[in-house]
Amino acid sequence: xHMKRLFAFGISLLLLPVSSQSxxxxxxxxxxxxxxxxxxxxxHDAFRPSIVIxxxxxxxxxxxxxxxxxxxxxxxxxxxxxxxxxxAPVRLLSSSDISGLHWLDDGSALTLLAKSAGQIVLERIDIxxxxxxxxxxxxxxxxxxxxxxxxxxxxxxxxxxDTSQExxxxxxxxxHGYRIPFQKQQVALFLKRQVFVTRRxxxxxxxxxxxxxxxxxxxxxxxxELPYVLNLRMSLSPDGEKLALTYLENAxxxxxxxxRSPSVKAMIASIGVAxxxxxxxxxxxxxxxxxxxxxxxxxxxxxxxxxxxxxTAVSPVDSEWERxxxxxxxxxxxxxxxxxxDVRTGDTREVLKELGGILARPLSWRSDSELxxxxxxxxxxxxxxxxxxxxxxxxxxxxxxxxxxxAELASNGSFxxxxxxxxxxxxxxxxxQPGDSAARTVARLNPQLDDLTLAPIKDIDWMTSTxxxxxxxxxxxxxxxxxxxxxLVIHSYPSASYFxxxxxxxxxxxxxxxxxxNAGIMxxxxxxxxxxxxxxxxxxxxxxxxxxxxxxxxxxxVWDSAVDYLAKEGRVDPNKVGIxxxxxxxxxxxxxxxxxxxxxxxxxxxxxxxYSLGEYWMVHSDGLLHAWDAMYGGPPYGDTLQxxxxxxxxxxxPKIHTPLLMExxxxxxxxxxxxxxPSNLVxxxxxxxxxxxxxxxxxxxxxxxxxxxxxxxxxxxxxxxxNLDWYRFWLRGYERSNPEDPDQYKRWEHLRDLxxxxxxxxxxxADSRPN
Numbered sequence: 001x002h003m004k005r006l007f008a009f010g011i012s013l014l015l016l017p018v019s020s021q022s023x024x025x026x027x028x029x030x031x032x033x034x035x036x037x038x039x040x041x042x043x044h045d046a047f048r049p050s051i052v053i054x055x056x057x058x059x060x061x062x063x064x065x066x067x068x069x070x071x072x073x074x075x076x077x078x079x080x081x082x083x084x085x086x087x088a089p090v091r092l093l094s095s096s097d098i099s100g101l102h103w104l105d106d107g108s109a110l111t112l113l114a115k116s117a118g119q120i121v122l123e124r125i126d127i128x129x130x131x132x133x134x135x136x137x138x139x140x141x142x143x144x145x146x147x148x149x150x151x152x153x154x155x156x157x158x159x160x161x162d163t164s165q166e167x168x169x170x171x172x173x174x175x176h177g178y179r180i181p182f183q184k185q186q187v188a189l190f191l192k193r194q195v196f197v198t199r200r201x202x203x204x205x206x207x208x209x210x211x212x213x214x215x216x217x218x219x220x221x222x223x224x225e226l227p228y229v230l231n232l233r234m235s236l237s238p239d240g241e242k243l244a245l246t247y248l249e250n251a252x253x254x255x256x257x258x259x260r261s262p263s264v265k266a267m268i269a270s271i272g273v274a275x276x277x278x279x280x281x282x283x284x285x286x287x288x289x290x291x292x293x294x295x296x297x298x299x300x301x302x303x304x305x306x307x308x309x310x311x312t313a314v315s316p317v318d319s320e321w322e323r324x325x326x327x328x329x330x331x332x333x334x335x336x337x338x339x340x341x342d343v344r345t346g347d348t349r350e351v352l353k354e355l356g357g358i359l360a361r362p363l364s365w366r367s368d369s370e371l372x373x374x375x376x377x378x379x380x381x382x383x384x385x386x387x388x389x390x391x392x393x394x395x396x397x398x399x400x401x402x403x404x405x406x407a408e409l410a411s412n413g414s415f416x417x418x419x420x421x422x423x424x425x426x427x428x429x430x431x432x433q434p435g436d437s438a439a440r441t442v443a444r445l446n447p448q449l450d451d452l453t454l455a456p457i458k459d460i461d462w463m464t465s466t467x468x469x470x471x472x473x474x475x476x477x478x479x480x481x482x483x484x485x486x487x488l489v490i491h492s493y494p495s496a497s498y499f500x501x502x503x504x505x506x507x508x509x510x511x512x513x514x515x516x517x518n519a520g521i522m523x524x525x526x527x528x529x530x531x532x533x534x535x536x537x538x539x540x541x542x543x544x545x546x547x548x549x550x551x552x553x554x555x556x557x558v559w560d561s562a563v564d565y566l567a568k569e570g571r572v573d574p575n576k577v578g579i580x581x582x583x584x585x586x587x588x589x590x591x592x593x594x595x596x597x598x599x600x601x602x603x604x605x606x607x608x609x610x611y612s613l614g615e616y617w618m619v620h621s622d623g624l625l626h627a628w629d630a631m632y633g634g635p636p637y638g639d640t641l642q643x644x645x646x647x648x649x650x651x652x653x654p655k656i657h658t659p660l661l662m663e664x665x666x667x668x669x670x671x672x673x674x675x676x677x678p679s680n681l682v683x684x685x686x687x688x689x690x691x692x693x694x695x696x697x698x699x700x701x702x703x704x705x706x707x708x709x710x711x712x713x714x715x716x717x718x719x720x721x722x723n724l725d726w727y728r729f730w731l732r733g734y735e736r737s738n739p740e741d742p743d744q745y746k747r748w749e750h751l752r753d754l755x756x757x758x759x760x761x762x763x764x765x766a767d768s769r770p771n
Contacts, residue, residue: 028453030518033720036501037713040066040445042419043076044505045099046230047299054107057412067713080127089443092130104151144231148240152200155236157193160225190227217289218253233299237306243280244300248273261317264294272623279343291341292316298361308342331534351390363411378403396434406496421499423457453478455517462565464557468540472526475517487576487731491525493585507709508582510606512720546643547633555588556596563598576731578602594652602730606663613650614686653690659697661726666704697751
């Protein structure tokens with residue numbers, strides 16, 4: 001999937017903070033959590049570009065996310081530069097709700113979603129005057145849209161209200177009781193959207209939005225509401241006649257061919273549903289499935305004549321490409337190709353097998369026979385269609401070092417603009433004309449960081465016990481003294497190498513690399529190198545584990561081996577190591593605490609899956625039950641109960657002797673009534689209550705307004721500061737003066753007493769843990 005890159009075995013200098021002024025010119029202060037929360041990034045607009053060039057090549061528009069701690073919101077700012085060669089960007093709009101940036105064909109105006117009179121609508125903005133007008137307004141907020149090439153047809157989607165929590169029982173049911181089903185359909189767990197179409201009339205007004213009936217291409221059933229992941233990735237053909245979109249289908253509705261597909265089987269085992277990309281003819285109402293590939297990673301990009309589209313996706317089911325992926329042991333996140341499909345015939349051709357990343361998409365499709373693609377970290381290639389095959393003809397290397405492989409790029413075929421950032425260089429907008437000796441910076445998003453001491457970063461790699469070579473970034477405390485052993489915090493969630501102050505634009509909770517490193521603690525992030533495939537990891541999984549438990553055992557070994565390596569080098573104190581896990585890596589973290597070799601001195605598990613018994617019985621959806629069974633080789637009953645007893649967190653809490661900080665997101669549900677606790681909090685309470693009952697040191701914090709990846713700046717700030725305090729306390733014995741919670745350290749001192757008593761009564765070596 002990525003270009004190959006060789007890594008020197010050992011530690012070598014990767015890069016240092018870069019600034020327009022030298023460190024000698026003025027004194028810098030350490031990075032603090034508030035600095036990281038206020039870092040500005042290019043807006044992450046799921047499946048849509050946030051940097052776009054107008055069709056004439058005379059203007060660049062881009063969106064920047066600008067956190068506002070005081071107002072506790074993230075503003076999105078729209079910038080436009082109309083004289084690409086020499087003009088500075090001008091900010092046209094700032095709002096907490098902007099997305100869906102799109103140039104109209106004449107290049108004089110943009111369309112986007114923005115808030116007007118308290119509702120999100122589709123607006124048109126004249127880039128010369130800055131004036132805006134509402135084009136389309138729904139009965140409620142527009143969640144996403146697509147517009148035809150001439151700007152006269154718009155499809156848009158609105159959220160279907162989630163009524164799953166609302167009781168709608170009749171008086172008779174309340175009086176007589178009602179049945180609770182055992183298994184819930186997994187698709188019912190996803191949010192849904194409804195699609196509408198509106199057209200500009202000859203009178204220059206817009207028609208009343210009409211619902212678009214999408215039919216299941218498998219059963220012909222009309223689907224009024226479409227479940228989705230992130231969004232529907234709607235893409236209207238340039239002629240405004242055909243709508244392609246991606247949604248989730250019930251596993252029992254798909255065809256037998258799909259059910260036999262390894263990719264579909266893996267998807268159903270993971271999330272319990274299948275994902276499809278269908279095409280609906282807006283005139284006839286017919287829906288087809290011309291592209292048979294599950295799990296798309298991009299919105300379809302239409303050809304100019306509206307007869308075909310390109311899409312980044314895993315291979316079509318029952319295709320030679322799928323069989324080749326299976327033969328090469330390429331998992332679904334590795335087997336990502338670029339395909340072109342003729343929507344009239346369903347004929348599909350592979351454009352490119354190895355993409356620069358799962359977020360890669362065509363930058364420019366100027367004609368049906370000429371294509372521009374991001375093909376490597378800093379490489380953009382031109383392809384031509386020759387004898388029915390796409391052939392690379394020219395490759396342009398952008399002269400920027402350590403280029404971020406998932407960077408947002410745009411091109412009109414003549415020049416390239418995009419997001420340039422590295423782990424130590426904050427985001428900036430660059431422009432590059434092929435043939436020039438250097439790229440030019442158009443805008444620096446974070447000049448305020450020039451006055452901060454960014455920790456230097458070193459590139460390291462190490463070998464696991466099974467011979468797998470892992471790679472990572474080691475943040476070195478400023479003022480590092482060679483020969484001194486430092487505490488270490490492990491960032492167990494594998495990451496792309498974008499700019500790190502906290503967790504970058506993804507806003508994952510708990511991770512605080514720069515503040516922790518500035519506090520005198522080394523910080524290690526695992527980076528997936530170019531050319532790495534998930535199959536490489538799988539081939540190095542340890543043997544002898546039931547079900548899929550070897551996945552977690554492999555991750556524990558990755559970090560045990562990293563600690564061994566850094567301790568052997570004399571860089572870290574192996575008795576002062578912390579580990580932070582989020583989401584799936586939170587499960588890895590809990591597994592490492594119970595089955596790993598490292599005696600972790602502190603840990604964090606943030607909004608993570610646990611593969612626990614509590615999750616099994618409480619969620620009881622068809623997809624989750626099968627996925628949890630697969631993890632342990634069977635259910636927690638009968639012969640496979642022993643697998644759960646040996647490896648599930650539910651039965652292994654007594655093995656945890658590490659102080660554990662738990663952070664749980666509320667997804668908008670407050671916890672103010674013991675009789676109605678939010679489900680996500682209940683799922684984590686099994687571990688929290690168990691550790692508390694055992695007298696083990698544990699703290700749990702609940703963020704009711706936040707989703708899986710917290711977005712509100714005040715919650716992010718609280719999480720970063722809390723984790724910084726947690727690791728300084730447990731790894732360095734430091735207590736911050738005047739913390740926001742005056743009782744914080746009193747509780748933690750009590751937890752330390754519990755920890756000491758626990759260690760005195762516990763086995764003296766982690767070797768007593770079962771493997």
